[in-house]
Amino acid sequence: MLQGGVPMILTAGGSLLSTNSTTERRAVNSMTSAIAAMLADKIVMVIDDFHYLGTEARREVMRNVKGAVFGGFKVVLLSVTHRAFDAIRAESELTGRFVTIKLPHWSLLDLEKIAASGFEALNVTYSAALIERLCREAQENPFLMQKFCWEICFDLGIEKTSLLSPQKIPFDYNPEPMFERLAEDAGLPIYQQLVAGPQSRKIRVKRPLNNGEEADIYEAVLLALAETGPKSAISYEELRAALSNLLTDMVPQKHEITSALKHLAVISRKIGAESAIDWDEERREINVADPYLRFYMRWKLRHTRTNGH
Numbered sequence: 001m002l003q004g005g006v007p008m009i010l011t012a013g014g015s016l017l018s019t020n021s022t023t024e025r026r027a028v029n030s031m032t033s034a035i036a037a038m039l040a041d042k043i044v045m046v047i048d049d050f051h052y053l054g055t056e057a058r059r060e061v062m063r064n065v066k067g068a069v070f071g072g073f074k075v076v077l078l079s080v081t082h083r084a085f086d087a088i089r090a091e092s093e094l095t096g097r098f099v100t101i102k103l104p105h106w107s108l109l110d111l112e113k114i115a116a117s118g119f120e121a122l123n124v125t126y127s128a129a130l131i132e133r134l135c136r137e138a139q140e141n142p143f144l145m146q147k148f149c150w151e152i153c154f155d156l157g158i159e160k161t162s163l164l165s166p167q168k169i170p171f172d173y174n175p176e177p178m179f180e181r182l183a184e185d186a187g188l189p190i191y192q193q194l195v196a197g198p199q200s201r202k203i204r205v206k207r208p209l210n211n212g213e214e215a216d217i218y219e220a221v222l223l224a225l226a227e228t229g230p231k232s233a234i235s236y237e238e239l240r241a242a243l244s245n246l247l248t249d250m251v252p253q254k255h256e257i258t259s260a261l262k263h264l265a266v267i268s269r270k271i272g273a274e275s276a277i278d279w280d281e282e283r284r285e286i287n288v289a290d291p292y293l294r295f296y297m298r299w300k301l302r303h304t305r306t307n308g309h
Contacts, residue, residue: 031064035064035065035068035073036068038073039068039071039072039073044074044075044076045065045073045074045075045076046075046076046078047061047075047076047077047078048078049078049079050077050078050079050086050087051079051080051086051278052269055090058086058087058090059090059091061090062087062090062091062094063091066091066093066094069094069097070097080278080287080289081102081103081289085100089282105140106138106140106141106142106145107140108132108135108136110142111134111135111138111140111142111145112131112132112135114142114145114146114149115131115134115135115145115148115149116131118146118149119149119169121161122153122158122160122161122162122167123161123162123163123166123167124153124158124162124166124167124168124169125166125167125168125169126168126169127169127171130169130173130175133175134148134149134175137175137179137295137298138291139291139292139294139295140232140291141291141292141295144182144186144291144292144295147182148175148178148182151178151181151182152169152173152175152178155178156169156173176303179295179299179303180299180300180303182295182299183295183296183298183299183300184296184300186292186293186295186296187290187292187293187294187295187296187297187300188296188300190268190271190276190290190292190293190296191222191293191296191297191300191301193267193271194218194222194264194267194268194276194277195218195219195222196218197216197217197218197260197263197264197267198263198266198267204216204217204218205217205250207220207247207249207250207251207252208247208248208249208250209223209246209247209248210245210246210247210248217252217256217257217260218260218263218264220243220246220247220252221239221243221257221260221261221264222264222297222301223246223301224239224242224243224246225239225242225277225286225288225297226297226298226301226302227242227245227246227302228242229294229298229302230288230294230297230298230302231288232287232288232289232294233285233286233287233288234285234286234287234288235284235285235286236257236258236284236285236286237284239257239286240254240257243257258279258281261277261279261286262279262281264277264279265277265278265279276288276289276290276293277293
């Protein structure tokens with residue numbers, strides 16, 4: 001259906017302006033006709049958050065577009081890095097017609113430039129060892145790196161560029177209190193929802209930890225993930241080993257661990273985190289993609305347990 005018109009507009013000054021508008025509508029009653037229309041008009045289909053689709057849903061989508069892709073139809077799938085090949089795994093016949101474009105993580109050198117550029121602009125001197133430490137703790141995230149630098153300036157009262165003499169960050173400046181302070185704001189909201197687990201009428205079994213405390217399976221799994229670093233990608237075997245070291249008794253069985261991981265992945269998707277905890281059952285791998293959650297787990301879970309406070 002085509003619609004057209006020339007509406008008249010009266011402005012405050014009394015002049016008349018005219019505009020042209022055209023609207024085109026097409027009746028689409030099936031996936032096939034929708035794809036055919038997009039192919040004819042050279043429209044690219046973009047599917048955001050493709051990794052949020054379940055296995056069967058991904059397979060169904062890929063099978064529906066496969067024929068059109070062979071005919072030149074363009075499909076862009078936006079996904080987290082560790083789920084980049086889900087489309088191929090859903091429909092192997094697309095192999096050879098699939099191109100992966102990965103946005104690289106920030107390297108230590110990239111993060112170092114953030115600190116170097118900012119401190120030089122403020123005429124601040126610093127030790128290379130401090131900047132290297134900040135880069136290692138930034139979880140490949142530029143916003144965390146910027147926050148570290150801002151907090152250091154705030155702590156030392158550095159508010160503007162010194163034109164006379166350089167301002168100095170003491171050689172013995174200890175960033176750890178800052179890390180602990182920032183971690184609380186960085187990942188606590190996500191962690192609280194994850195550690196609460198799914199709603200259940202059953203009383204969860206408490207398992208004894210090696211520090212004398214107790215934790216249910218969701219807290220134990222999160223603590224075990226933290227014990228790995230936490231790394232952004234952890235194998236099931238690494239997680240199981242960390243749980244064995246963490247618990248003095250009642251180490252959960254395989255089906256209990258995988259069930260907990262599935263629930264944590266579902267909760268992550270529901271709260272909108274970028275797959276904060278993602279369990280890939282085919283590869284038997286856990287991904288902790290959210291850098292703020294990793295930072296929280298490192299400084300409020302692992303570091304607190306290690307230092308006993």
